[in-house]
Amino acid sequence: MQSVLADYFEATSEATSPVIQAARGQFASIESLVGERRDDGPKPVSVLSPNIEISALRQLAERRRSVRWFEDRQVLRQRVDDAIAVAMESPTACNRQPYRFEVFDDPDSVRRVAAVPGGTRGFGEQIPGLIVVIGDMSAFFDARDRHLIYIDGSLASMGVVYGLEVQGIASCCINWPDVPERDAQMRELLGLADYERVVMLIAYGYADPEGLAPTSTKREIDAVRTYRVLG
Template identity: 45%
Template sequence: MTEVIIPVQLTMRWHRSIVIKQSSNATKQAEDPFAVMADRSPRGCESSGMESRIESDDTSTIPFPKRLFRGTQRRWRKALSHIVAKFAKWGARSSWFSWMYFAFWSRRMHREQRAMLAGWLKFQEEATNPVASCAQLRRGIHRLEKGLLMRPRRDVFGLDYIQDVFSTYKQMLMHAENCSTTSDELSWANDVLTEYFEVTTDHPKIDPLRQEFRNLTHPPTASAALHTPYKRDLSTPPPLSYDQLLILSQRRRSVRWFSPESVPRDVITKAVAIGGQSPSACNRQPFVLRIFDDPDLVQQVAKLPFGTAGYAHNIPVIAVVIGQLRNYFDARDRHLIYIDASLAAMGFIYALETQGIGTCCINWPDIEERERKMEQLLKLEPDERPIMLIALGYPDPEGMVAYSQKKPVEQLCRFNFE
């Protein structure tokens, strides 16, 4: 058989000209990051629905020119798939080829890149004109807290960032009337800065700020308690034992069958409060839970992700966990929206379980068509990214849950290099 050699330039031109509609195989392809090797279109260039139709046709009834054209199409697709697979292998070994792959062959990362840039611009805007909780202030105050609790505590610390923290605090005070930030956040910042300026010794960078801080008009405190580092009361054991937590974790299972009983909003908000206590990098909490309990909206949202077919119709409430990249000044922290939001989601889920509310975590795959639909339905800003969905409601007593065997501890952890 004669080997067909195809110039890369012609291949790329041919690839750009192909538009193949997404078919029912999209779910299968989405599970494999390289299933769509050349995804200028949602489907890519391997086994498309059109190609399967070509194979199933009775070739004896097809005119020779059309058979020739279809055969050529298959050979081009095979050759292109081979070239793109080569690029993927090179990209796995080289950062330069990786950049080339995602710059010219795949659009999979484009939305995340755009969101990161939009978040960076939003971060800069909110630092000078805050309208809500300010990530720059929260990060800076938390850094000062860590300096205050260090052992031994240094006489002078925070020189690299105290000017930025103080400037942001002043901006928040200036915009306090037009800003939706909580009084607790400003009180926390005020208390930490007060202690910082009290314990640090004289220094040319700190002294002018210390004097200016004392001359400011600070917000009234919401409570007499100071919002500064403190010693926890460890004289009594935790109110929840390990065995109780183990039982709770084993009781919680993904519930897909719910009763029609409505879920009170105060039950949900109490669970959100528990999720809000989860750890977060520099206390920025870069997420928001968009909760829908209107039946029509629930159905619209529930039909967007994969995996809800067959039970979406009986979901009474659904939450969409949204990450906000506006909380970061650099792309290095872009993954924190997924980490911090997931930590909060687990606390949210356990809190619902203690109140008799069942939940089901729903995966959100990064598929452009569905990203656009979610963006339009929820009116998301460019830096906001859906992370996961959570269906919730009172469980149907007759509904079953999956056994879902969990991996043993030995497979989930390793000590040192054992």
């Protein structure tokens, strides 16, 4: 998007329209904050073709489990960053990326944050690391877009989970239901802005080899997929 706008303002460099001139000035101020442009312009689809077999991707999906028992050892922050870098490649509406990840890896902070959502009773005290996925509503101007932070944030969260999994780091997605009391508690604890909403939480760490993980049998594909032709 940045390179596209840069090319546009270069092509309209002699335009005298006040609207274009104002937009050019605004873009220049933003570009100075972003820094050097990446090569993010359009590319042939052939260049973007993945070099991963579907069998390998399915094996990754099938081996992932929601792990709730972890070893008492720290995960390097670089490994977490590598997983988040995968998440940032997830598709979002107009590439707004309306989310951020707050990562907690000190025992006291993890314990305090893990105590807020439901579903952590019995294992929240021994989670080594915790990620809070926060949606940014300021990325949108219309009420019709109010659900996009949950869609885009969830797509990115799956990238985090898979990015951790391939590095040997287990995880557990922690649901964040719409409970006003808990929302207010988390908002105060993290100091969230009015335009920010929690999407979900992700616990992570090295799985305890003595611990157990649930085997959740998935439905058959015919139960969730229908090919249709509208008449």
